[in-house]
Amino acid sequence: MGARLVPRVGRVVRVVEEAPLVRTYHIRVGGIAEPEPGQFNVLYIKGFGEVVISVSDYSRVDGDLVVEHTVRAVGAVTSYMHSNVDVGSLVGVRGPYGRGWPLKEFEGFNILIVGGGIGLAPLRSVLKYVSRHRDRYGRLVLLYGARRPVDMLYKYEYGEYKAIPNSSVHFSIDMPHIGWDGYVGFVTDLIDRVDLDPATSVVYVCGPEVMMKVAAAKLVKRGFREDRVFLSLERRCRCGIGICGTCQLGHFFVCKDGPVFSYQEVKEYLSVSGL
Amino acid sequence: MEQPLRSYFRGSVEDIRALFDAVRARGLEPVGYRVRGDSVYFGPLDSFELLPLGLEDSQAPGRFRLYRNPLGIFRHSSSSPKYWLHPPVQRVLEVSEGFEVEVVRDGGPPVALFGVKPCDVASLEVLDRILRNDDSYQGRRSRVGLVVVEECTVPGATCFCGSTGTGPSISAGYDVAYARLGSGVVIFKYGSKIGLELIEELGLARASEDEVAEYERTMSIARKSASHLPQLQEVSRALEKSVADEAFWKEVSSRCVGCANCNMVCPTCFCTEFVDYLEPSGRARRVRQWFGCLSYTYGQVAGMHYRPELHMRYRHFVLHKFLFYPKQVGLVGCVGCGRCVTWCPVGLDIREVVSKVVARYGG
Numbered sequence: 001m002g003a004r005l006v007p008r009v010g011r012v013v014r015v016v017e018e019a020p021l022v023r024t025y026h027i028r029v030g031g032i033a034e035p036e037p038g039q040f041n042v043l044y045i046k047g048f049g050e051v052v053i054s055v056s057d058y059s060r061v062d063g064d065l066v067v068e069h070t071v072r073a074v075g076a077v078t079s080y081m082h083s084n085v086d087v088g089s090l091v092g093v094r095g096p097y098g099r100g101w102p103l104k105e106f107e108g109f110n111i112l113i114v115g116g117g118i119g120l121a122p123l124r125s126v127l128k129y130v131s132r133h134r135d136r137y138g139r140l141v142l143l144y145g146a147r148r149p150v151d152m153l154y155k156y157e158y159g160e161y162k163a164i165p166n167s168s169v170h171f172s173i174d175m176p177h178i179g180w181d182g183y184v185g186f187v188t189d190l191i192d193r194v195d196l197d198p199a200t201s202v203v204y205v206c207g208p209e210v211m212m213k214v215a216a217a218k219l220v221k222r223g224f225r226e227d228r229v230f231l232s233l234e235r236r237c238r239c240g241i242g243i244c245g246t247c248q249l250g251h252f253f254v255c256k257d258g259p260v261f262s263y264q265e266v267k268e269y270l271s272v273s274g275l
Numbered sequence: 276m277e278q279p280l281r282s283y284f285r286g287s288v289e290d291i292r293a294l295f296d297a298v299r300a301r302g303l304e305p306v307g308y309r310v311r312g313d314s315v316y317f318g319p320l321d322s323f324e325l326l327p328l329g330l331e332d333s334q335a336p337g338r339f340r341l342y343r344n345p346l347g348i349f350r351h352s353s354s355s356p357k358y359w360l361h362p363p364v365q366r367v368l369e370v371s372e373g374f375e376v377e378v379v380r381d382g383g384p385p386v387a388l389f390g391v392k393p394c395d396v397a398s399l400e401v402l403d404r405i406l407r408n409d410d411s412y413q414g415r416r417s418r419v420g421l422v423v424v425e426e427c428t429v430p431g432a433t434c435f436c437g438s439t440g441t442g443p444s445i446s447a448g449y450d451v452a453y454a455r456l457g458s459g460v461v462i463f464k465y466g467s468k469i470g471l472e473l474i475e476e477l478g479l480a481r482a483s484e485d486e487v488a489e490y491e492r493t494m495s496i497a498r499k500s501a502s503h504l505p506q507l508q509e510v511s512r513a514l515e516k517s518v519a520d521e522a523f524w525k526e527v528s529s530r531c532v533g534c535a536n537c538n539m540v541c542p543t544c545f546c547t548e549f550v551d552y553l554e555p556s557g558r559a560r561r562v563r564q565w566f567g568c569l570s571y572t573y574g575q576v577a578g579m580h581y582r583p584e585l586h587m588r589y590r591h592f593v594l595h596k597f598l599f600y601p602k603q604v605g606l607v608g609c610v611g612c613g614r615c616v617t618w619c620p621v622g623l624d625i626r627e628v629v630s631k632v633v634a635r636y637g638g
Contacts, residue, residue, distance in 0.1 A: 004410050005367050005563075006378050044561075046370050047553030075577025090374040236576050238549055243409040245546035246566065246573065248595070251602035272519045274574075274587030 004241055007044045007092030008032055013066060015087055019151045021073045022118065023082060024056065029093045030064045037125035038100025038204075038232060038260045041067060042240045044092025045085065049077045052237040052255070054122035055096060056154075067093065070121040070153060097240040098259050101126055101230060106202040109228075110138035112194060114215050116145050116187050116207025120153045122232050122259075123206050131164045138201075140167035141194055145187025145207075147174045188214045191222065198223035204260075206232040213270055216263040226264035233259050233266065250275055283487050284463040284479035288328060291453060291461060293477050294423065295323045298387045303420050305389035306359050308352060315341065317354040319386075326390055334431040334613065337622030348455065350431040353618050355542035356388060356395050360415045361402060363539075365563045367549065372557035381414060387421035393442035394434075396424060396449055397610040398542035404604035405545050411563075421469065426454040428493050430501035433613030435626055438504035441610040443497040454490060462490045503626045505633040507597070507607055513636035514598045521586065523635060527628045528589035530621045531569070537592065537615035537625075538567025543600070543608045546573075568592050593628060 010029030018024055027043075035041070035055040044050045053069040060066075073082040085091060103126065111130060115123045123142075130137050142161060146152045152171070162169050170190050172183040183190060188211060203224055205215050212231045219229050235247035235254040242256030250269040252258060269275050298305055305320040308327050315327050331347025333340045339353070369377040388395075399416075406412040427434070427443035436442030445452050450470035454462045462482055465471040482490070504510065517523055538544040548566035553559050567573065568591045574582030582588050600608030609625070616624045 003378060004408065006376055007368075009374055009376060046374055047551055047557075047559035049551045049561075050549065078577065092370075092374075092376065234576065235581055236574055239547075241408050243406055243412075243545075244548070244563070244566075245405075246548065248591070248599070250594075251599035253603075273521075274582045274584055275518065275591070 005094070005239065007042070007094045010067075010091050010093045012085060012087050012089045012091060018070060018153045019146075021082070022070060022151075022153065023073075024068055024070045024153075025081070025085070025091070026066050026068050027091050027093060028061060028064050028066045032065060032067075032093060033096060034058065034060075034065065035067065035096035035125075036100040037103060037129045038122050039096040039098050040122075040237075040240070040259065041069065041093050041095030042097065043069060044094070045077055045081055046090070046092070048080050050092075050094075050238065051075070051077045051081075052240060054125075054232070054259070056121045056124040057128050070118065070124075072118050094240060098255055099257065101204050101232075101260050102202075103129055106228070107136045108138065108200075110196045110201040111140045112196055112201055112203040112224075113140070113142045113144075114187060114191065114203065114205040114207070115143070116211040117147065117151065118153065119205075119207030119211075119232070120144055121206075123204060124154060126204055127161055127164075131160070134165060138166070139196060140164055141196060142167070142169045143172070143187050143190040143194070144170070145172035145174070145190070149173055149177055149180055186214070187211065188218055191215060191218045194222075198225070201228070203229045204232075205229065209233070209270070216267070220263065226267065227262045229263040230260050231263060231266065233261060282464060283482040283490065284474055285482040285486055286453075286461045286463055286477065286479045287459065288455070288461060290463070290477055290479060291326075291328070292323050294451065294453075294463075294473060295320075295326075295389065297473055297476050298389065298421060298423065301421075303385050303387040306386045307389040307391055308349065313341065315349070315352040317352065317356060317358040320389055332431065334433045334617040335622075336433065336616050336624050337619055339617050346457070346459065348427065348429045350427060350434065351392055351395070351612060351614065353540045353614065355540070355612070355614070356391055356399060357402065357542050357545075360399070360419075361406065361409075361412050361545060363565045365411050365547075366560070367563050368559070368561035370559040370561070381411060383418060385418050385420040387423060388419055389423045390425045391422065392427060392612070393424060393445040394436045394439075394610040394612040395542060396422060396445060397436075397439075397441035398612075400448060401543040401600065401604060401606050401608055401610070402545060404606065405543075405600075422449045424449045424452040426452055426494065427501075428454050428456060428497055430497050431613060431617075433616040433624075434501040434611065435503045435613055436611035437498040437500070437502035439507065439607060439609055439611035443501055444494045454494070456486075456489055456493055458489065460486055460489075462486065501611065504611070504629055505637065509633055509637050510597050510629055511601065513633045514594055516636040517632050518590075518594065520635075523632075524586040524590045527631055528586045528623075530623050531585055531589050532621060533569050533571060533585050533588070534620060535567035535569040536618045536620060538569055539565055540614040540618045542610060542612060542614070543596070544568075568595070593625065593632075597629070
């Protein structure tokens, strides 16, 4: 067995409690390439298995990378992580893998970001990228919705997002909540209020699949082009390099051909349940 | 494309033995269909006697039997070259108590695939492409130094390689091929320079015109008897239109029990799943094993399932072979071997399913 399925060993250097059952692990690791926004790593928890988690941000420290992975405790490995993996723990890291958000191709465009729940994790890398290269893009609009205020990720950074020049940030929650004076309803409702010119805008969407389908359909109705609406999909990703076969969506391997696809590429496949 | 007359040679079963010895003399370990007890599987051929030359199989939907018959033709078993090139269980990682990752090495001597079938060779082309980033597969594949093919002069009852263009004779991707005719004569041909060298080493005579005519007649009949599918382009066109018809896919898969036998025996099904083991000491092992789209958990993730219904998974099996594989690797993924028909416990027949798709959505 060759090296492609062999992880580098990294160490958790920081853990951020984001929301109930959601933590962001900062893992310091050497020997892996810098991830592009929207790419993912495969994290290996010794004896328990691997999980595919998008990179939400990263930094360089003395030749190593510190990769940030926001993990919700929902399956066996991630639940084990939450109860047993902490600062100082060793974690295997393979990656970065996959086709991320197409950002370089859309320099000069306005950017609309639509995130739902944990789906903000891969979009955070877009926010970071755009704020680092602010002069290369037009207006930036972020729509982010969660079930409850407490479920929102990266709350400590919202000031930073709002401070990005020529940008606006809009939040929603699904159900009314004491102390919440923002929008109540689905995040996709907010699309109606976006005042960007579809002709000069690109959209990056991530959230539950049903939310992404609603968002994409709505965006297209509003005049955004299908080949400029991008979705980050999830499937049963395991190997990350297109050899285990279990993440297939039609003829695509989500891990290798995606996880980011234009709506145009996957529209037909997403319209058939269980494909 | 058939070879010119002069490049067919004649011999006997004894010359197959001589070929076997010549292959070994070149330092290649033969791997192929081998007898084990009362069955046949795919693995190392330590001696010529292990080849299933005295056996004949009888295959039908949901049925496989082996009989002794010195002149019989053995088609194939439940296993295929995949069994050796992409083994059912592969070690991936060994990790120490202190999290030192040990790379598992899987080396070995060069081998010759010996006595494999034209459909097997076609399956290698598919696997070579779909597993091009798979270090384990590529490592084993690079050990294959020679391919010796037995052409199927009498295809089995579930075979349909004539329809998929992958048999019963072979025209590329091999070094030496032989065909056992009913008369007991064995016709040899070569598909590479090293193949020609081997045939010269055996000192075989050119086949006579009559023998070549018999060979061609035999293969032509064989091809016709192994053609039970509509035209492939029509199949993919019809499948494309059928995708969203849930009622149709429920109907054609209604007898499927979701056992994934078809995946396991399919020479081009390549999916794998990872399994982790943790010892009390803290040592861990990570293993990769065959996984199939007919299994319940195929498409299941923590918190949800992308293919919760059996008919969705069966649909993926059929669509992948005829519609998605061509888009992924430029080749139809079905090589017409019929294993999925033979080894299905309820005899669900992909030829019938595909014909139904074309009947409903073709034209």
